[in-house]
Amino acid sequence: xxxxxxxxPHAEGRARRFRLPRPPRLPFRLPAWTATLTWKAAVFIxxxxxxxxxxxxxxxxxxxxxxxxxxxxxRALTRLDDATKQYEAGGRLGPGVGIDPPGLPxxxxxxxxxxxxxxxxxxxxxxxxxxxxxxxxxxxxIAVQVDYAQGARTIDGLDRAIVGSSxxxxxxxxxxxxxxxxxxxxxxxxxxxVARRISAGDLDARVGDPRTHDDGRHQDEVxxxxxxxxxxxxxxxxxxxxxxxFTADVAxxxxxxxxxxxxxxxxxxxxxxxxLVRDRVATxxxxxxxxxxxxxxxxxxxxxxxxxxxxAPLAERVVRASGAEVEVRVVRDIVAETDGRRLERVLGNLVxxxxxxxxxxxxxxxxxxxxxxxxxxxxxxxxxIEHGPQRFRTEGTTKGHGLGLTIALGQAEVLGARLVFSNxxxxxxxxxxxVAVLTLPGGVASGGVGDVG
Numbered sequence: 001x002x003x004x005x006x007x008x009p010h011a012e013g014r015a016r017r018f019r020l021p022r023p024p025r026l027p028f029r030l031p032a033w034t035a036t037l038t039w040k041a042a043v044f045i046x047x048x049x050x051x052x053x054x055x056x057x058x059x060x061x062x063x064x065x066x067x068x069x070x071x072x073x074x075r076a077l078t079r080l081d082d083a084t085k086q087y088e089a090g091g092r093l094g095p096g097v098g099i100d101p102p103g104l105p106x107x108x109x110x111x112x113x114x115x116x117x118x119x120x121x122x123x124x125x126x127x128x129x130x131x132x133x134x135x136x137x138x139x140x141x142i143a144v145q146v147d148y149a150q151g152a153r154t155i156d157g158l159d160r161a162i163v164g165s166s167x168x169x170x171x172x173x174x175x176x177x178x179x180x181x182x183x184x185x186x187x188x189x190x191x192x193x194v195a196r197r198i199s200a201g202d203l204d205a206r207v208g209d210p211r212t213h214d215d216g217r218h219q220d221e222v223x224x225x226x227x228x229x230x231x232x233x234x235x236x237x238x239x240x241x242x243x244x245x246f247t248a249d250v251a252x253x254x255x256x257x258x259x260x261x262x263x264x265x266x267x268x269x270x271x272x273x274x275x276l277v278r279d280r281v282a283t284x285x286x287x288x289x290x291x292x293x294x295x296x297x298x299x300x301x302x303x304x305x306x307x308x309x310x311x312a313p314l315a316e317r318v319v320r321a322s323g324a325e326v327e328v329r330v331v332r333d334i335v336a337e338t339d340g341r342r343l344e345r346v347l348g349n350l351v352x353x354x355x356x357x358x359x360x361x362x363x364x365x366x367x368x369x370x371x372x373x374x375x376x377x378x379x380x381x382x383x384x385i386e387h388g389p390q391r392f393r394t395e396g397t398t399k400g401h402g403l404g405l406t407i408a409l410g411q412a413e414v415l416g417a418r419l420v421f422s423n424x425x426x427x428x429x430x431x432x433x434x435v436a437v438l439t440l441p442g443g444v445a446s447g448g449v450g451d452v453g
Contacts, residue, residue, distance in 0.1 A: 191226050359433070372436070
């Protein structure tokens with residue numbers, strides 16, 4: 001290993017002292033389209049075709065070259081035999097024959113002087129030549145040169161034909177392979193689109209691959225996956241519809257006896273037991289109405305009644321209806337095309353959840369089409385942030401979260417709005433609490449920045 005002045009430990013230490021830190025290298029990432037199955041299949045086909053073409057080309061090239069060179073060597077050795085006989089008989093040497101001729105490769109001459117005969121392919125006067133040499137008297141070599149230009153041109157033409165045919169074969173194979181793979185990937189993309197539609201709630205979506213309906217037709221793996229997805233969607237749809245009908249039927253059946261129970265409770269004499277009965281009956285009636293509302297939302301038959309709604313006054317009505325101290329902040333008021341009744345339902349449930357499960361202060365902020373409800377309690381549980389509200393989830397307590405957030409999320413979907421749950425910080429306190437952000441599809445600016453207590 002060579003060394004220099006900068007390689008000594010002392011000099012290297014000085015260099016490190018003034019060296020600026022290098023920025024971290026970002027890992028190289030391929031473009032997103034390279035992750036597709038079509039691209040991977042095309043690369044695989046191209047690599048395999050190139051490897052096969054190279055292997056066949058090399059084999060053909062070697063075989064033809066050996067044959068051509070072998071024939072040229074045989075001709076050269078035959079001429080060498082004739083020239084040796086003429087030289088020994090004292091005759092005149094023919095053209096292309098000489099004793100130690102100029103241009104004779106040194107290695108071949110040394111071989112001939114040692115008493116052996118041999119051949120070698122080389123160049124003489126910039127032309128391909130096959131040399132054949134043998135021993136002569138006086139430590140000299142008799143050599144014959146045979147023109148090899150025709151054989152070299154034959155091999156060059158063969159190489160060009162191999163390359164051209166390989167390129168055409170690879171191109172044709174790529175086209176055919178891409179067509180075949182694209183047909184498969186198109187069916188896979190359709191299956192993935194249907195799966196996403198089912199995940200979004202469209203339980204009527206089906207792949208409908210014709211191969212799954214023809215018993216006499218063999219099914220490939222894609223058709224098997226499509227058929228399994230359709231079967232799963234049908235089974236899931238049947239179970240959900242059964243649960244929805246059960247929920248709706250139970251709620252409807254409970255309404256009649258609850259109405260009579262409520263009327264009977266109103267006839268009871270005043271007292272603490274009567275208050276408890278009326279409170280429980282009211283709670284049961286609210287739960288029944290919530291179940292009916294959820295069953296309607298699950299059926300996805302709800303229709304919105306759009307109207308021009310000014311958001312700041314609507315937020316103030318929601319706060320007044322809650323009967324609690326909630327701060328209303330208006331950063332930017334707008335007129336939104338939405339269903340005011342459903343929007344009040346969503347905001348009322350969010351505010352009610354914050355008052356019941358959070359901690360004061362509770363605020364409702366209107367900033368254009370974005371409405372935020374925040375409290376300063378322990379925040380939403382992790383499962384709710386990750387998977388959304390779950391019906392009757394208790395999280396180890398008897399209070400649970402009820403159905404309010406589930407209804408709020410369902411009504412927001414009917415409005416075409418986006419409802420996101422998150423936490424402002426770790427635990428309760430001035431920087432913590434639960435945050436629910438409702439984003440409406442759009443609106444028209446109305447102006448004003450202010451606070452309403």
